[in-house]
Amino acid sequence: MVKGEDTVSKKALSFVDAELAGLHEQNLYNNIRTLEGEQGAWVVIAGRRMLNLCSNNYLGLAANTRLKEAAKQAIDDFGVGPGAVRSIAGTMSIHTQLERELARFKKAEATLVFQSGFNANLGVIPVLVGRDDVIYSDELNHASIIDGCRLSRAEIKAHPHLDMKALEELLKADAARPGRKLIITDGVFSMDGDLGNLPAVADLAEKYGCVSMVDDAHGEGVLGSHGRGIVDHYGLHGRFDVEVGTLSKAFGCVGGFVAGPANLIDLLRQRGRPFLFSSSLTPSEAAANLEAVHILEASDKLVVQLWENARYFQGAMRELGFDTGRTQTPITPVMIGDAGKARDFAKALQEAGIFAMAIGFPTVAKGRARIRVMISAAHSRADLDFALGVFGRLGREMGISRR
Numbered sequence: 001m002v003k004g005e006d007t008v009s010k011k012a013l014s015f016v017d018a019e020l021a022g023l024h025e026q027n028l029y030n031n032i033r034t035l036e037g038e039q040g041a042w043v044v045i046a047g048r049r050m051l052n053l054c055s056n057n058y059l060g061l062a063a064n065t066r067l068k069e070a071a072k073q074a075i076d077d078f079g080v081g082p083g084a085v086r087s088i089a090g091t092m093s094i095h096t097q098l099e100r101e102l103a104r105f106k107k108a109e110a111t112l113v114f115q116s117g118f119n120a121n122l123g124v125i126p127v128l129v130g131r132d133d134v135i136y137s138d139e140l141n142h143a144s145i146i147d148g149c150r151l152s153r154a155e156i157k158a159h160p161h162l163d164m165k166a167l168e169e170l171l172k173a174d175a176a177r178p179g180r181k182l183i184i185t186d187g188v189f190s191m192d193g194d195l196g197n198l199p200a201v202a203d204l205a206e207k208y209g210c211v212s213m214v215d216d217a218h219g220e221g222v223l224g225s226h227g228r229g230i231v232d233h234y235g236l237h238g239r240f241d242v243e244v245g246t247l248s249k250a251f252g253c254v255g256g257f258v259a260g261p262a263n264l265i266d267l268l269r270q271r272g273r274p275f276l277f278s279s280s281l282t283p284s285e286a287a288a289n290l291e292a293v294h295i296l297e298a299s300d301k302l303v304v305q306l307w308e309n310a311r312y313f314q315g316a317m318r319e320l321g322f323d324t325g326r327t328q329t330p331i332t333p334v335m336i337g338d339a340g341k342a343r344d345f346a347k348a349l350q351e352a353g354i355f356a357m358a359i360g361f362p363t364v365a366k367g368r369a370r371i372r373v374m375i376s377a378a379h380s381r382a383d384l385d386f387a388l389g390v391f392g393r394l395g396r397e398m399g400i401s402r403r
Ligand SMILES: *Cc1c(COP(=O)(O)O)cnc(C)c1O
Pocket: 115, 116, 117, 118, 119, 142, 144, 145, 186, 190, 215, 216, 217, 218, 246, 247, 248, 249, 254, 255, 256
């Protein structure tokens, strides 16, 4: 290195320390916890066993024995790495089998699997729309939808959350506009647990000649028959054009997919950039996801357990006087309001042996801070009762619950 060069580059990077300091000052710096073992109803953090109310492991499949065995077998059969991107030499029979069986499970013509749900959005949105086109997007849509929309270079028109009148006004105003039009919504909004209005979106898409797309990350394995997702929940098979899903939440492993018409999936194989330019899922991931599909197809036991747990917990929390917001799913926001109070509450929960996170601005609006409790089929009744006992006591002590 030439003398002096390091000091020059250090100067150019001085914004890093300033930005970090800013995050600390505003209390927005996230101290990331490390789990010292597997993901389950209980986790070990800093040597301490805690009840896990934070994860998206809705069905407890992340450490399921059958998924583990399927992953191990795939390592023996296919090795540990795909060796290439899907479009060159990284497509193995375990990937195509997963795609076929996932399509059957989803009741879709075809699916294409990506490395994550995030990548699936980055892959599919720029294939659906481009520079001369327009996207209508709910203001609370997930970050990966927003990034996919930006990558597409289409014009983005956001409408207020779930405001179908406002959406129709935008569509009416653009009625004579040439180019393609895409309406895009989350299936389940992850901070409040409320549902996208898919029936209304399907109607509007048909009326105004738009493509309809839903990102159902928190609905896969949770909503619909056997966890087939939100399109199944609303009985909209054939009326929603594109479904994006994740394999990283209820499915217990990692990955994402697009489900839709066979010709669109065919085009995605030619044009989906994360599919073309980033290596595929490992064989063990594909095999574990395939095993999750088999488990869900064979039985809805875990999905039923998840909903039973969610109803029990949410009902008891309301009885304790907590405000659980507008949730329609196992996502349980415990509304607190003030961000500092929410942080203190999360800290007290953690001291009492409960791993739960406070969520505040900018993830949710100012004054809408909350603890977001994620219920899982893996929780036993005793686990939920333990959580309710702690919430009840701390809620009274800290003046958060109304009773
Ligand atoms: C979690 C989530 C994703 C990302 O899924 P990954 O598989 O973790 O990349 C995408 N969209 C929505 C709506 C999500 O909630």
